[in-house]
Amino acid sequence: MKRSIALALAAMLLCTVFLTGCGGGGSSKTLTLNVYNWGEYISDGSEDSFDTVREFEKWYEETYKQKVKVNYTTYASNEDMYAKLASGAVSFDVVIPSDYMISRMLKENMLLELDFNNIPNYKNIGETFRNLYYDPDNKYSVPYTYGVVGVIYDANVVDAADTGGWDLLWNEKYKGNILQFNNSRDAFGTAQYKLGIDVNSTDHAEWDQALAELKKQAPLVKSYVMDEIYNMMESGEAAIGCYYAGDYFTMIDAQAENVDLKFYYPESTNYFVDAMCIPSCCQNKELAERFINYMLSPEPAIANASFIYYASPNSAVYTDEGYIEEMGEETMEILYSQVDKFGELYNKYAYRNLEQETLDYVNSLWETLKIN
Amino acid sequence: MKRASKIYTALMMIFLFAPIAILLVFSFNEAKSLSVFSGFSLKWYRELFRDTETLKAVRNTLILAVAAALISTVMGTAAAVGMNKLRNKYLRTALDSLTNIPMINPDIITGISLMLMFVFVGRLFGAATSLNFGTMLISHITFCLPYVILQVLPKLQQMDKALPEAAMDLGCTPLRAFFKAELPEIMPGVITGMIMAFTLSLDDFVISYFTSGNGFQTLPIRIYNMTKKTVTPKMYALATIIFFVILTLLLISNLYDEEMVQKRREKKLNKKQAKEAKT
Numbered sequence: 001m002k003r004s005i006a007l008a009l010a011a012m013l014l015c016t017v018f019l020t021g022c023g024g025g026g027s028s029k030t031l032t033l034n035v036y037n038w039g040e041y042i043s044d045g046s047e048d049s050f051d052t053v054r055e056f057e058k059w060y061e062e063t064y065k066q067k068v069k070v071n072y073t074t075y076a077s078n079e080d081m082y083a084k085l086a087s088g089a090v091s092f093d094v095v096i097p098s099d100y101m102i103s104r105m106l107k108e109n110m111l112l113e114l115d116f117n118n119i120p121n122y123k124n125i126g127e128t129f130r131n132l133y134y135d136p137d138n139k140y141s142v143p144y145t146y147g148v149v150g151v152i153y154d155a156n157v158v159d160a161a162d163t164g165g166w167d168l169l170w171n172e173k174y175k176g177n178i179l180q181f182n183n184s185r186d187a188f189g190t191a192q193y194k195l196g197i198d199v200n201s202t203d204h205a206e207w208d209q210a211l212a213e214l215k216k217q218a219p220l221v222k223s224y225v226m227d228e229i230y231n232m233m234e235s236g237e238a239a240i241g242c243y244y245a246g247d248y249f250t251m252i253d254a255q256a257e258n259v260d261l262k263f264y265y266p267e268s269t270n271y272f273v274d275a276m277c278i279p280s281c282c283q284n285k286e287l288a289e290r291f292i293n294y295m296l297s298p299e300p301a302i303a304n305a306s307f308i309y310y311a312s313p314n315s316a317v318y319t320d321e322g323y324i325e326e327m328g329e330e331t332m333e334i335l336y337s338q339v340d341k342f343g344e345l346y347n348k349y350a351y352r353n354l355e356q357e358t359l360d361y362v363n364s365l366w367e368t369l370k371i372n
Numbered sequence: 373m374k375r376a377s378k379i380y381t382a383l384m385m386i387f388l389f390a391p392i393a394i395l396l397v398f399s400f401n402e403a404k405s406l407s408v409f410s411g412f413s414l415k416w417y418r419e420l421f422r423d424t425e426t427l428k429a430v431r432n433t434l435i436l437a438v439a440a441a442l443i444s445t446v447m448g449t450a451a452a453v454g455m456n457k458l459r460n461k462y463l464r465t466a467l468d469s470l471t472n473i474p475m476i477n478p479d480i481i482t483g484i485s486l487m488l489m490f491v492f493v494g495r496l497f498g499a500a501t502s503l504n505f506g507t508m509l510i511s512h513i514t515f516c517l518p519y520v521i522l523q524v525l526p527k528l529q530q531m532d533k534a535l536p537e538a539a540m541d542l543g544c545t546p547l548r549a550f551f552k553a554e555l556p557e558i559m560p561g562v563i564t565g566m567i568m569a570f571t572l573s574l575d576d577f578v579i580s581y582f583t584s585g586n587g588f589q590t591l592p593i594r595i596y597n598m599t600k601k602t603v604t605p606k607m608y609a610l611a612t613i614i615f616f617v618i619l620t621l622l623l624i625s626n627l628y629d630e631e632m633v634q635k636r637r638e639k640k641l642n643k644k645q646a647k648e649a650k651t
Contacts, residue, residue, distance in 0.1 A: 034586045034587065035646055038597070039594070039596075039597030039598040039599065039601070040597075040598050040599070040601045040604070044423065044424070044425055045422065045423075045424060046419055046422050046423045046606075047422075051424075071586050071587030072425065073586055073587055073588070074589065074594065074598075075595040075597055075599045076596055076598075076599050087487065087491060087587065088491055088495070089487060089490060089494065089501065089502045089503045090501055090503055090586055091500045091501040091586065092583050092586065215422060227599065227602065230406075230602050231405070231406050231407045234405050234408060235405070235408060237407075237409035247601075250404070250601065250602060253403070253404050254403050254404040254405030254408065255408070256405070256407070256408040257408075277373055281500070283500060308601070323444040356380075
């Protein structure tokens, strides 16, 4: 009896080992490319769109006469992605972090310098999207999408004369109709832009000033939200909120009949850029660079831009006639009105990584706001 | 009093099923919204069946759950049989509590420690990537095992100890005695254990999250990762389908059980009658 149990256990162990082997192995003929991207952040073939990953595999085989299999994995936040990479347990060839995460990863030597001979399509990236603060010499990253925070309002409730600046979020007329960000950096940002203070300030007094402004706003605020903003704006539960331009279009798609959402950019506001990078755990750098190059070529770039609905820094996208027509005049105006001066505005206004000391202080201020 | 109890039951039902009902209704929504119902449409179901990545995630989840359930059932049953045979009472209690630890341990601790262990072992062997399907499978077996043991052990204790002995007296080898006499007796426990293992593996998020590697993602992880943009109603459609599949499976298994019980009753009755006829 004992022996039979031992045998069964041994068989089980063997089985597990065998299965483990299956999971990890790949044949030597087919190359593997591990891509790590945000969820829902690539045109994936749904709703009759372009299936970027499959098309890349096809294109690669035709061009280089070699099979490649893309292992596509997703993450939900920069921090999730960072944690996985830093654990050293995984190996990815291409990742698409946001700006502040890129500067952090650069500091920690987690990114490889790109060989631009393999990325000739980099020429498509607009001039104003180069030399951004997180990668001043354009050595480590290729911008993929960018976004700008703007104010979204319901034109059936809000008087057009009141719009245009950050003031709208402090307007007493709309008490109980205003949504504010539920994270310290973004919420403080709105107050700082309104007051004309530097959002990356290290001066405690300036942060105190912003807090005072937020406290003034608190009685007017319906609630502090993140993704709940979608449902609240779509259904007309709230009339004023701020979010990224690309997300505004998602809301428009789903707005109720009695809601008429509109959008505008205040004079100064926050920007983000998500860029393609190659992490230091990359197993096949040339292949990764070819993938990045492919992503920059017109067809996939346009497909991705129209799928994600975020603005693209790729001139092959925003000057393409078919794309312009598909988006429509109003959308193009909202997404791309700042193309000409993007770099300048971005380097001036975008959030950067704060020193730990400032960060702690800001979080303590945020606590006092949330408690009241 | 009667009315109060009725209201109470109704409230309970609402709390239990309202979320599912809302999900179900909005999976048929024409628009993308969760708050505005603009018309009936099967659009999101169509979209779901075109989303290859999500379907792949569903397939991955099922493969993982089936494999983890099968392996942990075999291992767990073997372990329970072994534990039941132990003569030393203290050793048995010690083993019993030991197997309970993974069950009481918070998922997040189990997840992190498993990940650290895999990374550590992977480094020892110089592997570039230490997380893959295999590591996820091992983790799922790890947290399913105690539940299987918990289901099988009581059945073994209830079983008449003389049963396998009698089988061996009649010429069975120990292995044969186990399969012929013991296993049928503890089968209900084994099956319940397997079903539990399957469902636990199916909806585990935390442990999978820490132990998943390149390329192999399960459904809960995929849905979680959709939060940069909003979760699309495709997922409501998927959840609705899963709900109905589980519901049908439950109904079938309940009906089957009922039939089994009835058949057994009839059999007993027949035997009784046969006996009576003889005498």
